[in-house]
Amino acid sequence: MSPTDPTSGPPLLTVRGLTKSFGPRQVLGSVDLDVVGGQVLAVVGSSGSGKTTLLRCLNGLEIPDAGTVQIAEVAVDFARRPSRTALGRLRDRSAMVFQHHNLFPHRTVLQNITEGPLVVQRRPRAQVEAEALALLRRVGLAERRDAYPSQLSGGEQQRVGILRALALHPRLLLFDEPTSALDPELVGDVLTLMRDLAVEGWTMVVVTHELQFARDVAHQVAFVDQGRVAELGPPSQVLGDPRHERTRQFVRRLLHPL
Amino acid sequence: MPPVDWDLALRSLGPIALGAVRGTVPLAVVSFAGGMLLAVGVALARLSRHRVLSGAGRAYVSVIRGTPLLVQLFVVFYGLPSLGLVIDPWPSAIIAFSLNVGGYGAEIVRAAILSVPKGQWEAAHVIGMSHRQSLTRIVLPQAARVSVPPLSNTFIALVKDTSLASLILVTELFRRAQQVAAFSQQFMLLYLEAALVYWVICLVLSAGQGRLEKRLDRYVAH
Numbered sequence: 453m454s455p456t457d458p459t460s461g462p463p464l465l466t467v468r469g470l471t472k473s474f475g476p477r478q479v480l481g482s483v484d485l486d487v488v489g490g491q492v493l494a495v496v497g498s499s500g501s502g503k504t505t506l507l508r509c510l511n512g513l514e515i516p517d518a519g520t521v522q523i524a525e526v527a528v529d530f531a532r533r534p535s536r537t538a539l540g541r542l543r544d545r546s547a548m549v550f551q552h553h554n555l556f557p558h559r560t561v562l563q564n565i566t567e568g569p570l571v572v573q574r575r576p577r578a579q580v581e582a583e584a585l586a587l588l589r590r591v592g593l594a595e596r597r598d599a600y601p602s603q604l605s606g607g608e609q610q611r612v613g614i615l616r617a618l619a620l621h622p623r624l625l626l627f628d629e630p631t632s633a634l635d636p637e638l639v640g641d642v643l644t645l646m647r648d649l650a651v652e653g654w655t656m657v658v659v660t661h662e663l664q665f666a667r668d669v670a671h672q673v674a675f676v677d678q679g680r681v682a683e684l685g686p687p688s689q690v691l692g693d694p695r696h697e698r699t700r701q702f703v704r705r706l707l708h709p710l
Numbered sequence: 711m712p713p714v715d716w717d718l719a720l721r722s723l724g725p726i727a728l729g730a731v732r733g734t735v736p737l738a739v740v741s742f743a744g745g746m747l748l749a750v751g752v753a754l755a756r757l758s759r760h761r762v763l764s765g766a767g768r769a770y771v772s773v774i775r776g777t778p779l780l781v782q783l784f785v786v787f788y789g790l791p792s793l794g795l796v797i798d799p800w801p802s803a804i805i806a807f808s809l810n811v812g813g814y815g816a817e818i819v820r821a822a823i824l825s826v827p828k829g830q831w832e833a834a835h836v837i838g839m840s841h842r843q844s845l846t847r848i849v850l851p852q853a854a855r856v857s858v859p860p861l862s863n864t865f866i867a868l869v870k871d872t873s874l875a876s877l878i879l880v881t882e883l884f885r886r887a888q889q890v891a892a893f894s895q896q897f898m899l900l901y902l903e904a905a906l907v908y909w910v911i912c913l914v915l916s917a918g919q920g921r922l923e924k925r926l927d928r929y930v931a932h
C-alpha cells in the first residue's frame with residue numbers, strides 16, 4: 453500500500469528517506485511522503501517537531517543530509533551535495549509562502565508579484581503585469597497595487613505573499629503556518645483564499661495549526677512527531693480517530709488548550 | 711584685538727570659494743565614489759565564505775582604521791617615490807582618501823547587509839533568484855537605506871579631512887586660506903573664514919542627507 457491510499461493518481465511530490473540534523477541534533481529522521489497532483493497535504497505536529505525544517509528541505513532552503521525529493525519530473529538525491537542547477541530546478545517547480553510573508557519592503561505590491569516572473573522567468577512584462585493585476589483583483593487588492601507592503605494589514609500582506617507564489621506558476625505550493633502570525637480577525641481572508649486554491653486543484657503542502665482548515669480542505673494529514681511522520685491518512689482518520697497515542701494527545705491539546 | 715579687516719575678508723572669499731569648488735568638493739566627491747566601490751567590494755569579501763578573501767578584507771579594514779589618515783596620505787605621496795613610484799598630488803590624495811573611505815565604508819556596508827533579515831534572502835531564493843540577483847535587487851537596496859546615515863557621516867568627515875591634502879600640495883580650500891593668510895598675516899580672519907566655508911558645505915550635505923533619507927523612507931511604515 454502506498455502512503456497516499458486511498459487517493460489515486462500519480463504523485464506530484466515524492467519524498468523518500470529524508471533526514472536532516474543540525475549539528476548533533478537529528479531534526480528529521482527518514483521522512484517518506486507522497487502528495488498526489490491536485491491534492492492538499494496538511495502537516496501538523498507540536499512545536500519543534502520538525503515541520504518547518506521538512507518544508508524547507510523540499511525546496512532546498514535547508515539541504516537535507518540524505519534522501520530524495522521529487523517534484524513533478526525534477527528529482528534531487530541529497531546523498532551528494534546538490535548542484536545549484538538542481539536546486540534551481542526544484543525551486544522552479546515549487547513556491548513557498550512564509551509565516552512572516554517576507555515581502556520585499558522596497559517593492560510595491562505589484563512589483564513584489566511581478567519580480568520573479570520578470571527577472572527570473574523573463575516573461576514579457578505586459579503579460580506578467582496583466583496576470584498580476586488579475587490575481588490582485590481576485591483577492592480584492594487591485595487598488596493597492598502601488599502600495600508598499602508596510603502600508604497593508606497583516607492579512608493583506610499574507611495574501612500578497614500567496615499571490616507572489618502563484619505568479620511563478622509553480623507545480624507545488626508550500627505554506628509554513630501562513631496564518632499563525634496574524635491577528636485572529638485577519639486569518640479568515642487568508643484561509644478563504646487557500647481554500648479556493650485547493651478547490652481549483654493546486655497541489656499544496658500546508659504546515660498549519662488550523663485543525664478545522666486541515667479537516668475541511670486537506671486530502672491527507674501528516675502528523676509529525678520528533679522528526680518522523682508518525683501518522684498519515686485522511687483527516688477523518690488522523691484528526692478524527694487517531695491510531696497513535698501521541699497523535700491523540702496532540703489533537704486533544706489543540707482542541708482543548710486548557 | 712585688531713579691528714576686522716572686512717575688505718580683506720571679502721576679497722579672500724573668492725579664492726577660498728574657488729579652492730572649495732575646484733579642490734575640496736571634487737576631491738571629496740571623487741574619493742567618496744572610489745571609496746564606496748571599494749567599500750562594497752571589501753564588505754562582500756569580508757562576508758564571503760572564502761577564508762582568504764574574508765581574511766584579506768579584515769586585514770585591509772584593520773590597517774586603514776588602525777593608522778592615521780595623514781600617515782596614509784604621506785605614505786602615498788612622500789613614501790612611494792622611494793620605491794620609484796612618483797604620483798602627483800591630486801591622484802595621491804584621491805588614492806589615499808579612497809582607500810581610507812573604503813576601509814570605514816566597508817564596515818558600514820557590511821553591517822547594513824547583515825541587518826537585512828535572512829527571510830529576504832530566502833524569499834529571493836524561493837522565487838528563483840541567484841545569489842547575485844538576490845544581493846543586487848533585494849538585499850543591497852534595503853542595506854542602502856540603513857547605511858545612509860552612517861555613510862553621510864563618513865562623507866562629511868571626508869570633506870573636512872580633505873584639508874589634509876594641503877600638506878601634499880593640493881590646492882584646495884584650506885591651502886588657499888593658508889596662502890592668503892601668509893601673504894596678509896591675518897591668520898585668525900582667514901582660518902575662521904575657511905572654517906565657515908567648510909561649515910556651509912557640511913550644512914548643505916546634511917540637508918541633502920535628510921532629503922535622501924526621506925526619499926528612501928517612502929516604503930517604511932510611519
Ligand SMILES: Nc1ncnc2c1ncn2[C@@H]1O[C@H](COP(=O)(O)OP(=O)(O)OP(=O)(O)O)[C@@H](O)[C@H]1O
Nearest residue numbers: 474475479497498499500501502503504505506629
Ligand atoms: N537552523 C537551525 N539550526 C539549529 N537548529 C535548528 C535550526 N532550525 C531548526 N532547528 C531545530 O530543529 C527543530 C525543529 O524545528 P522546526 O522549526 O522544524 O520545528 P517546527 O515543527 O516547525 O516548530 P514550530 O511549530 O514551533 O514552528 C527545533 O528543535 C529547532 O530548534
Ligand SMILES: [Mg+2]
Nearest residue numbers: 503504505629
Ligand atoms: Mg515551524
